[in-house]
Amino acid sequence: MVEYRPSPSFDGAAKYLSNASSLASVSNTVKLELYGLFKYLTVSHIPNTGKPSIFDFTGRAKWDAWNTTGSTYGDRAEDAENRYLEIATSLGWKEGTTTEPEPEASTSASSNTAAGDEDDIWDKDTDGPKRSGGGFGVKVSMVSQETEEMREVGSLHALVLDGDVAGVEKHLQDHPDTNLNELDEHGYTPLHIASDRGHTKVVELLLSKGADKAIKDPDEFTALELAEVAEHDDIVTLLR
């Protein structure tokens, strides 16, 4: 859950960067930092999903960037935002604007980047924090996240799983006839998923739209029971 509300400046900068041609020429290190800061500020301080499989290079790089941001800034969301604005400014963003002044430069840079970026990265190993110690000895390991069949991108269940409250709201607006209690292929309603994963705001939204809290999942658990098992106290309160 994000308690920190990004400022209007941040929204402006994010809008600016979403179309900025200057991004094409920056290294992936910077892009990953921006990505990490963005997710930190808008979704949660550290990734709310497991680490992608080793074959998903892009996914892992992003996950790592997000996770690093979380450990770098901890609860100092303002510092994270300032850093985001600093990078945006260096890429031509100005307070109060959301678009680039001159959109014409956008295509020329991208042709060199495919080759250029790679060399960039190989040489940029000194950027970023280096933490792991030791060398001889055994290794800390954790369960690796196997990539699974993803839910349909943009589906109600997928948005709920991501805890994307704005996305869920938008989806319900765009599809007013959505069945709020629809079961996915695993037999879960959106409310089951949100209650299990701890997405309080999504639970609130679903309840306000009239989601049925009495439905049981394939293991005979209600949304309330799922939230109790997962110790999401605020959701338990909402569902009681």
Place this chain on the structure above:
Amino acid sequence: MAANGKQKEIIGEQVEATADASDSEGSETETEHQDSSVPSASTPSTSGKSKKKKRSKAARALNALRGGGKDSVPQEVVDVVLNKVRNEHGDSVPGGPDAVNEETIRLALQQMKLKEMLQGKTGIGGKNAKDVGAHKFWNTQPVPHFGEEEPTTDGWVEAPKPIEELRQDPYPLPKDFEWASVDLSNPNQLKEVYELLSANYVEDDQAAFRFQYSAEFLKWALQPPGYHPEWHVAVRVASNKKIVAFIAAVPLQLRVRDNILNASEVNFLCIHKKLRSKRLAPVLIKEVTRQCNLKGVFQALYTAGVLLPTPVSTCRYYHRCLNISKLVNIHFVSVPQNQTLARMIRLNKVPEKPRLIEPQYGMRELEDKDVPEVAALYERYMKRFGMAIHFTEEEVRHHFLSGRGNGPSVKDSWKTPREGQVVWSYVVENPRTHKITDFFSFYSLPSTVIGNTKHNILNAAYLMYYATEVAFEDGAEESGRLKKRLEELIGDALVIADQSKFDVFNALTLMDNNLFITDLKFGGGDGMLYYYLYNWRTPLLAGVTATGDAPVGRGIGVVML
């Protein structure tokens, strides 16, 4: 090895970041921003479109790679690796069988710059000063170097030297630092080493967990029978005497295939985080090597989570999750998309009581009187593996019994750890013949959880040695009897670990572990452990992959603490 510890990170970052480069052409991040920062743009159709866009970009990038750029990977290499991965892992590859195709293999090899590495042009992870430095060091050491043919026979790299030809003085240290040997029998010095390691030792790639060896554990691990205090090497700051670096070796009799070596096991190399740039690791390695040589020991066994020149085997970590809620909370594991936490808890529940503890089966804690029988059973069982340690009875007593902590062994000891307990050892005594037919053991190695508000410590149990008479029965392996027996034994180890409040039970793909890890619901870890021999050549030993002479795991019979 600080430099190599860093190297590990470099590998990770570069592989991943570069992959991003080849996939993005500069707009991957933008897409992401668009989707979530501007809600009005994130309708399903837009998301679908950007997905498609990403794919075609990835395809183009791959085509560019295929086109024979300077880093292109030859088709033959891709084919060989692809076949190898498919044959050996089948559907068990992370991401499922679809994750393995020509593109992903090519990409993976590309990221690793495998070709250049094999040609010796770069270190792992590309060119940079640190890699070259690390390489420079290993190039001077009697180890097989990258790019050499795999050895076909066994033997030393460098002949042993008579003592008078050995260097008698310690290697020079940067100014302000001095050598010290640590006396771990002295509680204050033990505490100093414990504190250095607690704050500075091995972390995972995300720096979410850091090993926290207890003081009792260190004393147990580093003071086996015949240990040499000189092999516990520390570096102190000259002015305030603070310990800032440490490396340790213990003596052991190591069998590598048919040769028995008087060797040392090197472990616990640790350098204070603030001194990682001083390149202390090579000098620590050289100094502990010198100390070993002075005792007439010229071979060593060591492991690392990073790739150095040149592993004799690679094992993968597997994890049996016990305390699901906590492990999910600290991001050690995540809930699969098709499950809820509640279901995951149910699926991973273990019984409340060990099955073999019932009187008719005869399982109980190891006692001193069992030591000779256990030593004999261990010795016979370990012949199954390519590399194993020979333990005297005294050593068996030390490794399996001395770490049991303070307090009596009583009927219900399996329910609660004793104070200071670091090792758990159980035997099965046949109720009729009173012979010891089986044993198993595991040890406790917690990790600090970094930056979690709810939990500070991850309590992990690690499977150590085990043996069963069943292995010696005719056809025990083919008929599945060995597998079944090991599932019973290790299954009970899980129950005991669960009752003793361990959060997770870990094992590597070594010994016979491959027979039971899947059915006992261990999940693959993101960590690999590389096994190395110093000054000894031998063909590859079977670890996570089989070799010509042994199935998975059977090359390695050594558990490193």
